[in-house]
Amino acid sequence: MAVQSKERLNELLEKYRLTGDMNVRNEIVLMYMDLVKMIAVSMRNIYTGYAESDDIINEGVIALMAAIDGFDPEKNVKFETYAGIRIKGAVIDYLRKLDRVPRTLRKLSKQLDDNFARLNSELCRTPTDEELAESMNMTTAQLSKLMANTAGMITLSFEELLYEDNLDENISASSETADAKMYEREKKQVIADAVATLPEKEKQVVTMYYYERLKYSEIAKVMSITQSRVCQIHSKAMLTLKNKLESYIKG
Known part of the structure:
Protein backbone atom coordinates (compact mmCIF):
# COMPACT_ATOMS: atom_id res chain seq x y z
CA MET A 1 0.00 0.00 0.00
CA ALA A 2 1.30 3.49 -0.88
CA VAL A 3 2.47 5.75 1.95
CA GLN A 4 -0.40 8.14 1.27
CA SER A 5 -2.92 5.31 1.47
CA LYS A 6 -1.38 4.06 4.74
CA GLU A 7 -1.67 7.53 6.21
CA ARG A 8 -5.29 7.72 5.07
CA LEU A 9 -6.00 4.30 6.57
CA ASN A 10 -4.51 5.31 9.92
CA GLU A 11 -6.60 8.48 9.91
CA LEU A 12 -9.78 6.52 9.14
CA LEU A 13 -9.09 3.83 11.75
CA GLU A 14 -8.47 6.45 14.41
CA LYS A 15 -11.56 8.41 13.40
CA TYR A 16 -13.70 5.28 13.48
CA ARG A 17 -12.29 4.30 16.88
CA LEU A 18 -13.28 7.69 18.27
CA THR A 19 -16.64 8.20 16.53
CA GLY A 20 -17.96 4.80 15.47
CA ASP A 21 -19.14 6.50 12.26
CA MET A 22 -20.46 3.81 9.86
CA ASN A 23 -19.54 5.94 6.85
CA VAL A 24 -15.91 5.85 7.96
CA ARG A 25 -16.06 2.10 8.44
CA ASN A 26 -17.58 1.67 4.99
CA GLU A 27 -14.75 3.67 3.44
CA ILE A 28 -12.23 1.32 5.06
CA VAL A 29 -14.22 -1.67 3.76
CA LEU A 30 -14.02 -0.30 0.23
CA MET A 31 -10.26 0.17 0.60
CA TYR A 32 -9.87 -3.53 1.41
CA MET A 33 -12.39 -5.16 -0.93
CA ASP A 34 -9.52 -6.34 -3.13
CA LEU A 35 -8.11 -8.25 -0.15
CA VAL A 36 -11.47 -9.99 0.38
CA LYS A 37 -11.72 -10.89 -3.32
CA MET A 38 -8.13 -12.12 -3.44
CA ILE A 39 -8.76 -14.51 -0.54
CA ALA A 40 -12.01 -15.69 -2.14
CA VAL A 41 -10.18 -16.42 -5.41
CA SER A 42 -7.30 -18.17 -3.64
CA MET A 43 -9.75 -20.62 -2.00
CA ARG A 44 -12.17 -21.14 -4.89
CA ASN A 45 -11.00 -24.68 -5.68
CA ILE A 46 -12.06 -25.68 -2.16
CA TYR A 47 -15.63 -24.40 -2.36
CA THR A 48 -16.45 -24.70 -6.07
CA GLY A 49 -19.48 -26.94 -6.46
CA TYR A 50 -21.11 -26.30 -3.13
CA ALA A 51 -20.73 -22.59 -2.39
CA GLU A 52 -21.02 -19.45 -4.52
CA SER A 53 -18.18 -16.95 -4.72
CA ASP A 54 -20.62 -14.17 -3.78
CA ASP A 55 -21.39 -16.00 -0.53
CA ILE A 56 -17.68 -16.36 0.22
CA ILE A 57 -17.13 -12.65 -0.48
CA ASN A 58 -20.06 -11.74 1.77
CA GLU A 59 -18.53 -13.76 4.60
CA GLY A 60 -15.23 -12.01 3.94
CA VAL A 61 -16.83 -8.57 4.09
CA ILE A 62 -18.53 -9.39 7.40
CA ALA A 63 -15.16 -10.55 8.76
CA LEU A 64 -13.52 -7.37 7.44
CA MET A 65 -16.05 -5.22 9.28
CA ALA A 66 -15.43 -7.24 12.46
CA ALA A 67 -11.69 -6.73 11.96
CA ILE A 68 -12.21 -2.97 11.73
CA ASP A 69 -14.23 -3.06 14.95
CA GLY A 70 -11.67 -5.20 16.78
CA PHE A 71 -8.43 -3.73 15.49
CA ASP A 72 -6.08 -2.44 18.18
CA PRO A 73 -3.01 -0.56 16.88
CA GLU A 74 -1.34 -1.13 20.26
CA LYS A 75 -1.01 -4.86 19.46
CA ASN A 76 1.84 -4.06 17.06
CA VAL A 77 0.31 -5.70 14.00
CA LYS A 78 -0.49 -4.22 10.59
CA PHE A 79 -4.18 -3.84 9.85
CA GLU A 80 -3.97 -5.70 6.54
CA THR A 81 -2.29 -8.64 8.31
CA TYR A 82 -4.91 -8.70 11.05
CA ALA A 83 -7.77 -8.33 8.57
CA GLY A 84 -6.36 -10.98 6.21
CA ILE A 85 -6.17 -13.55 9.01
CA ARG A 86 -9.71 -12.77 10.17
CA ILE A 87 -11.12 -12.94 6.63
CA LYS A 88 -9.45 -16.25 5.87
CA GLY A 89 -10.58 -17.65 9.20
CA ALA A 90 -14.15 -16.62 8.52
CA VAL A 91 -14.09 -18.32 5.12
CA ILE A 92 -12.68 -21.51 6.66
CA ASP A 93 -15.36 -21.46 9.38
CA TYR A 94 -18.08 -20.91 6.79
CA LEU A 95 -16.88 -23.81 4.66
CA ARG A 96 -16.67 -26.08 7.70
CA LYS A 97 -20.22 -25.19 8.72
CA LEU A 98 -21.58 -25.99 5.26
CA ASP A 99 -20.58 -29.60 5.95
CA ARG A 100 -21.94 -30.91 2.66
CA VAL A 101 -19.45 -33.77 2.48
Whole structure:
Protein backbone atom coordinates (compact mmCIF):
# COMPACT_ATOMS: atom_id res chain seq x y z
CA MET A 1 0.00 0.00 0.00
CA ALA A 2 1.30 3.49 -0.88
CA VAL A 3 2.47 5.75 1.95
CA GLN A 4 -0.40 8.14 1.27
CA SER A 5 -2.92 5.31 1.47
CA LYS A 6 -1.38 4.06 4.74
CA GLU A 7 -1.67 7.53 6.21
CA ARG A 8 -5.29 7.72 5.07
CA LEU A 9 -6.00 4.30 6.57
CA ASN A 10 -4.51 5.31 9.92
CA GLU A 11 -6.60 8.48 9.91
CA LEU A 12 -9.78 6.52 9.14
CA LEU A 13 -9.09 3.83 11.75
CA GLU A 14 -8.47 6.45 14.41
CA LYS A 15 -11.56 8.41 13.40
CA TYR A 16 -13.70 5.28 13.48
CA ARG A 17 -12.29 4.30 16.88
CA LEU A 18 -13.28 7.69 18.27
CA THR A 19 -16.64 8.20 16.53
CA GLY A 20 -17.96 4.80 15.47
CA ASP A 21 -19.14 6.50 12.26
CA MET A 22 -20.46 3.81 9.86
CA ASN A 23 -19.54 5.94 6.85
CA VAL A 24 -15.91 5.85 7.96
CA ARG A 25 -16.06 2.10 8.44
CA ASN A 26 -17.58 1.67 4.99
CA GLU A 27 -14.75 3.67 3.44
CA ILE A 28 -12.23 1.32 5.06
CA VAL A 29 -14.22 -1.67 3.76
CA LEU A 30 -14.02 -0.30 0.23
CA MET A 31 -10.26 0.17 0.60
CA TYR A 32 -9.87 -3.53 1.41
CA MET A 33 -12.39 -5.16 -0.93
CA ASP A 34 -9.52 -6.34 -3.13
CA LEU A 35 -8.11 -8.25 -0.15
CA VAL A 36 -11.47 -9.99 0.38
CA LYS A 37 -11.72 -10.89 -3.32
CA MET A 38 -8.13 -12.12 -3.44
CA ILE A 39 -8.76 -14.51 -0.54
CA ALA A 40 -12.01 -15.69 -2.14
CA VAL A 41 -10.18 -16.42 -5.41
CA SER A 42 -7.30 -18.17 -3.64
CA MET A 43 -9.75 -20.62 -2.00
CA ARG A 44 -12.17 -21.14 -4.89
CA ASN A 45 -11.00 -24.68 -5.68
CA ILE A 46 -12.06 -25.68 -2.16
CA TYR A 47 -15.63 -24.40 -2.36
CA THR A 48 -16.45 -24.70 -6.07
CA GLY A 49 -19.48 -26.94 -6.46
CA TYR A 50 -21.11 -26.30 -3.13
CA ALA A 51 -20.73 -22.59 -2.39
CA GLU A 52 -21.02 -19.45 -4.52
CA SER A 53 -18.18 -16.95 -4.72
CA ASP A 54 -20.62 -14.17 -3.78
CA ASP A 55 -21.39 -16.00 -0.53
CA ILE A 56 -17.68 -16.36 0.22
CA ILE A 57 -17.13 -12.65 -0.48
CA ASN A 58 -20.06 -11.74 1.77
CA GLU A 59 -18.53 -13.76 4.60
CA GLY A 60 -15.23 -12.01 3.94
CA VAL A 61 -16.83 -8.57 4.09
CA ILE A 62 -18.53 -9.39 7.40
CA ALA A 63 -15.16 -10.55 8.76
CA LEU A 64 -13.52 -7.37 7.44
CA MET A 65 -16.05 -5.22 9.28
CA ALA A 66 -15.43 -7.24 12.46
CA ALA A 67 -11.69 -6.73 11.96
CA ILE A 68 -12.21 -2.97 11.73
CA ASP A 69 -14.23 -3.06 14.95
CA GLY A 70 -11.67 -5.20 16.78
CA PHE A 71 -8.43 -3.73 15.49
CA ASP A 72 -6.08 -2.44 18.18
CA PRO A 73 -3.01 -0.56 16.88
CA GLU A 74 -1.34 -1.13 20.26
CA LYS A 75 -1.01 -4.86 19.46
CA ASN A 76 1.84 -4.06 17.06
CA VAL A 77 0.31 -5.70 14.00
CA LYS A 78 -0.49 -4.22 10.59
CA PHE A 79 -4.18 -3.84 9.85
CA GLU A 80 -3.97 -5.70 6.54
CA THR A 81 -2.29 -8.64 8.31
CA TYR A 82 -4.91 -8.70 11.05
CA ALA A 83 -7.77 -8.33 8.57
CA GLY A 84 -6.36 -10.98 6.21
CA ILE A 85 -6.17 -13.55 9.01
CA ARG A 86 -9.71 -12.77 10.17
CA ILE A 87 -11.12 -12.94 6.63
CA LYS A 88 -9.45 -16.25 5.87
CA GLY A 89 -10.58 -17.65 9.20
CA ALA A 90 -14.15 -16.62 8.52
CA VAL A 91 -14.09 -18.32 5.12
CA ILE A 92 -12.68 -21.51 6.66
CA ASP A 93 -15.36 -21.46 9.38
CA TYR A 94 -18.08 -20.91 6.79
CA LEU A 95 -16.88 -23.81 4.66
CA ARG A 96 -16.67 -26.08 7.70
CA LYS A 97 -20.22 -25.19 8.72
CA LEU A 98 -21.58 -25.99 5.26
CA ASP A 99 -20.58 -29.60 5.95
CA ARG A 100 -21.94 -30.91 2.66
CA VAL A 101 -19.45 -33.77 2.48
CA PRO A 102 -20.91 -37.22 3.25
CA ARG A 103 -19.87 -38.55 6.65
CA THR A 104 -18.27 -41.67 5.14
CA LEU A 105 -16.09 -39.58 2.82
CA ARG A 106 -15.10 -37.29 5.67
CA LYS A 107 -14.10 -40.31 7.76
CA LEU A 108 -12.02 -41.74 4.91
CA SER A 109 -10.32 -38.38 4.40
CA LYS A 110 -9.30 -38.29 8.06
CA GLN A 111 -8.08 -41.88 7.83
CA LEU A 112 -6.03 -41.00 4.75
CA ASP A 113 -4.49 -38.03 6.55
CA ASP A 114 -3.63 -40.13 9.62
CA ASN A 115 -2.20 -43.02 7.61
CA PHE A 116 -0.07 -40.69 5.50
CA ALA A 117 1.41 -39.09 8.64
CA ARG A 118 2.06 -42.48 10.26
CA LEU A 119 3.74 -43.96 7.18
CA ASN A 120 5.78 -40.81 6.63
CA SER A 121 7.07 -41.09 10.20
CA GLU A 122 7.76 -44.82 9.99
CA LEU A 123 9.42 -44.75 6.58
CA CYS A 124 11.17 -41.37 7.01
CA ARG A 125 9.96 -40.45 3.53
CA THR A 126 6.79 -39.77 1.60
CA PRO A 127 4.82 -43.01 1.23
CA THR A 128 4.06 -44.28 -2.26
CA ASP A 129 0.51 -44.60 -3.52
CA GLU A 130 0.84 -48.37 -3.24
CA GLU A 131 1.88 -48.13 0.41
CA LEU A 132 -0.94 -45.71 1.17
CA ALA A 133 -3.47 -47.89 -0.60
CA GLU A 134 -2.35 -50.96 1.35
CA SER A 135 -2.62 -49.07 4.65
CA MET A 136 -6.19 -48.10 3.70
CA ASN A 137 -7.07 -51.64 2.57
CA MET A 138 -7.75 -50.28 -0.91
CA THR A 139 -6.55 -50.77 -4.44
CA THR A 140 -4.48 -47.95 -5.93
CA ALA A 141 -7.45 -47.15 -8.20
CA GLN A 142 -9.70 -46.76 -5.16
CA LEU A 143 -7.09 -44.58 -3.47
CA SER A 144 -6.82 -42.35 -6.54
CA LYS A 145 -10.58 -41.90 -6.57
CA LEU A 146 -10.57 -41.07 -2.84
CA MET A 147 -7.83 -38.46 -3.28
CA ALA A 148 -9.72 -36.88 -6.16
CA ASN A 149 -12.95 -36.76 -4.15
CA THR A 150 -11.33 -35.36 -1.02
CA ALA A 151 -9.05 -32.75 -2.63
CA GLY A 152 -11.09 -29.89 -1.22
CA MET A 153 -11.12 -31.32 2.31
CA ILE A 154 -7.40 -32.06 2.31
CA THR A 155 -6.59 -28.57 1.03
CA LEU A 156 -8.93 -26.99 3.57
CA SER A 157 -7.18 -28.94 6.32
CA PHE A 158 -3.83 -27.51 5.18
CA GLU A 159 -5.26 -23.98 4.98
CA GLU A 160 -6.74 -24.41 8.44
CA LEU A 161 -3.35 -25.38 9.84
CA LEU A 162 -1.79 -22.25 8.32
CA TYR A 163 -4.61 -20.12 9.73
CA GLU A 164 -4.50 -21.56 13.25
CA ASP A 165 -0.74 -21.21 13.42
CA ASN A 166 -1.13 -17.47 12.79
CA LEU A 167 -3.41 -17.02 15.77
CA ASP A 168 -3.21 -16.45 19.46
CA GLU A 169 -5.29 -14.03 21.49
CA ASN A 170 -3.14 -11.07 20.38
CA ILE A 171 -2.23 -12.43 16.93
CA SER A 172 1.34 -12.14 18.12
CA ALA A 173 2.56 -14.58 15.48
CA SER A 174 1.74 -11.89 12.91
CA SER A 175 3.12 -8.94 14.86
CA GLU A 176 6.08 -6.85 13.85
CA THR A 177 8.48 -8.14 16.51
CA ALA A 178 11.85 -9.50 15.41
CA ASP A 179 11.08 -12.98 16.80
CA ALA A 180 7.71 -13.12 15.04
CA LYS A 181 9.24 -12.02 11.73
CA MET A 182 11.94 -14.67 12.04
CA TYR A 183 9.34 -17.35 12.78
CA GLU A 184 7.28 -16.34 9.73
CA ARG A 185 10.38 -16.40 7.52
CA GLU A 186 11.34 -19.83 8.84
CA LYS A 187 7.82 -21.18 8.30
CA LYS A 188 7.73 -19.89 4.72
CA GLN A 189 11.13 -21.46 4.12
CA VAL A 190 9.91 -24.80 5.49
CA ILE A 191 6.99 -24.73 3.04
CA ALA A 192 9.19 -23.58 0.16
CA ASP A 193 11.72 -26.35 0.88
CA ALA A 194 8.90 -28.91 1.04
CA VAL A 195 7.51 -27.72 -2.30
CA ALA A 196 10.99 -27.92 -3.84
CA THR A 197 11.28 -31.61 -2.89
CA LEU A 198 7.91 -32.59 -4.36
CA PRO A 199 7.82 -34.76 -7.50
CA GLU A 200 7.72 -32.59 -10.62
CA LYS A 201 4.01 -32.99 -11.35
CA GLU A 202 3.04 -32.20 -7.76
CA LYS A 203 5.31 -29.16 -7.80
CA GLN A 204 3.71 -27.96 -11.04
CA VAL A 205 0.19 -28.32 -9.66
CA VAL A 206 1.03 -26.55 -6.38
CA THR A 207 2.76 -23.72 -8.25
CA MET A 208 -0.19 -23.17 -10.57
CA TYR A 209 -2.67 -23.49 -7.70
CA TYR A 210 -1.04 -21.14 -5.18
CA TYR A 211 1.13 -18.82 -7.26
CA GLU A 212 -0.82 -18.54 -10.50
CA ARG A 213 -4.19 -19.05 -8.74
CA LEU A 214 -5.57 -21.32 -11.45
CA LYS A 215 -8.69 -23.46 -11.12
CA TYR A 216 -8.35 -27.24 -11.21
CA SER A 217 -9.95 -27.20 -14.66
CA GLU A 218 -7.41 -24.64 -15.91
CA ILE A 219 -4.50 -26.64 -14.48
CA ALA A 220 -5.86 -29.74 -16.22
CA LYS A 221 -5.79 -27.95 -19.59
CA VAL A 222 -2.24 -26.70 -19.07
CA MET A 223 -0.98 -30.17 -18.11
CA SER A 224 -3.15 -32.03 -20.65
CA ILE A 225 -4.58 -34.34 -17.99
CA THR A 226 -8.05 -34.79 -16.50
CA GLN A 227 -9.34 -32.57 -13.72
CA SER A 228 -9.71 -35.68 -11.57
CA ARG A 229 -6.01 -36.41 -12.02
CA VAL A 230 -5.14 -32.84 -11.03
CA CYS A 231 -7.16 -33.31 -7.82
CA GLN A 232 -5.30 -36.56 -7.07
CA ILE A 233 -1.90 -34.94 -7.59
CA HIS A 234 -2.87 -31.91 -5.53
CA SER A 235 -4.17 -34.05 -2.66
CA LYS A 236 -0.88 -35.97 -2.45
CA ALA A 237 1.08 -32.70 -2.46
CA MET A 238 -1.13 -31.20 0.26
CA LEU A 239 -0.69 -34.26 2.47
CA THR A 240 3.08 -33.89 2.13
CA LEU A 241 3.10 -30.14 2.81
CA LYS A 242 0.73 -30.46 5.77
CA ASN A 243 2.89 -33.17 7.30
CA LYS A 244 6.04 -31.05 6.91
CA LEU A 245 4.35 -27.98 8.38
CA GLU A 246 2.88 -29.90 11.32
CA SER A 247 6.31 -31.35 12.10
CA TYR A 248 7.81 -27.85 12.09
CA ILE A 249 5.07 -26.29 14.22
CA LYS A 250 5.15 -29.10 16.79
CA GLY A 251 8.92 -29.01 16.85
